[in-house]
Amino acid sequence: MSTAVITGANRGIGLALSQQLAAKGWDIIAICRSDSEEIEQIADMVISGIDITQPDHIQQVKKVLGDTQIDLLINNAGLLQNETLGEIDYDSIRQQFEINTLAPLQVTEALIDNMIEGSKIANITSRMGSIADNDSGGRYGYRASKAAFNAIGKSLAEDLKVRGIAVAQLHPGWVQTRMVDFSGLLTAEESAAGLIERIEELTLGNTGGFWHSNGDVLPW
Template sequence: MTPSRPPRRSLVTGANRGLGLEFVRQLLAHGDHVVATCRHPGRANALNQLVGEHPGRLHVLPLDVGDPKSHAELARELPLVMDGIDLLVNNAGVLHSGERFGHVPPANLDDSLRTNASGPFLLTQALAERLVDGATVANLSSVLGSIASVGGFHTPSYAMSKAAQNMATALLATAMRERGIAVVALHPGWVQTDMGGSGAQITPDASVRGLIKVIDGLGIDDTGKFFDYRGQPVPW
């Protein structure tokens, strides 16, 4: 892949597998300097292999997106490897499958809201000083978080947490607009990952290629909006 834009300083959460790992691969191919975060860097074999292939351009740091203490630690460590953030990809998330009405465990809701909604919001807040003016914050959302698109009782803890994350996107967009920072929600499609399952429709490669194209085309007028990986608007 040939770089079609100047290299960026990018940070990707949940980068040890699935869409996060694919984001890291493609951003590196674009020439970016990437910080990849995950809960257990020592176990992230694919990421650590990429570190060897891209010396000096990829750093792996620990982050538990659901733990504010971990956010603060990342904010402290970041300047040692990167002098600012041009792109923050809030990708880390959790989906509890098999939920049925009347049997949704409270722990599922708590975990989903902490990881998928308050986690990205608080992390973005913690890293706000590291984001350069004119940066982009891309929150990986889902059409399942679209209230207008509800078609049945599906993955309620995930859907509710993604709807809450969408509100966080809208609020962050208003808070950071004066610095020229665009904050958007992105639906990656139904992707063939551990979370998406084997019946999913598109590959991580195709999804992330589309998402990066959308990100590259964003301007401040797009802040606070919700797009899919093809650049089409998604209803809230």
């Protein structure tokens, strides 16, 4: 039996990923700020009340997991805010960097010793973190924090090759979640299905790539 640890697993894309992986026979360890009835129904373990920007909370997760083997880590938790030039909230930008960039790195570093050769890390990022693809501006904090997350994911891929651990940066698509007021083009279930396909295709041969959930390679 394989075990997946998923952050932000109580709703949206994280919940859909949990449900679909569980249906494929994975054991699910869900990490979230708030519990939900839906995640309780399918997860083998729910670690709730966790703010992944807080080092002591991450250490709490590490302690609960002990020496549990992790075959797949999905860094999914994230925050989207909007800033308009001339009215930029720099505290909002800092918060997005804490959640979108630093927190997943801290989670990964804390749990990496639970991973073995053949384990995988899927970082749920955004094409809005692509510098080459930016033709509309705005979203300063989200774009910058996701671009930085992409850089971190690429470094992790290089650093973890020697340990046999593959890493992917994955854009879920424009998904109908609370983050975008449910205005997206894809359902969370459709996005999760594509993300899982990309995870299944991930190897040391293509580690470090940046993909859309539909399989398209995205520009940095």
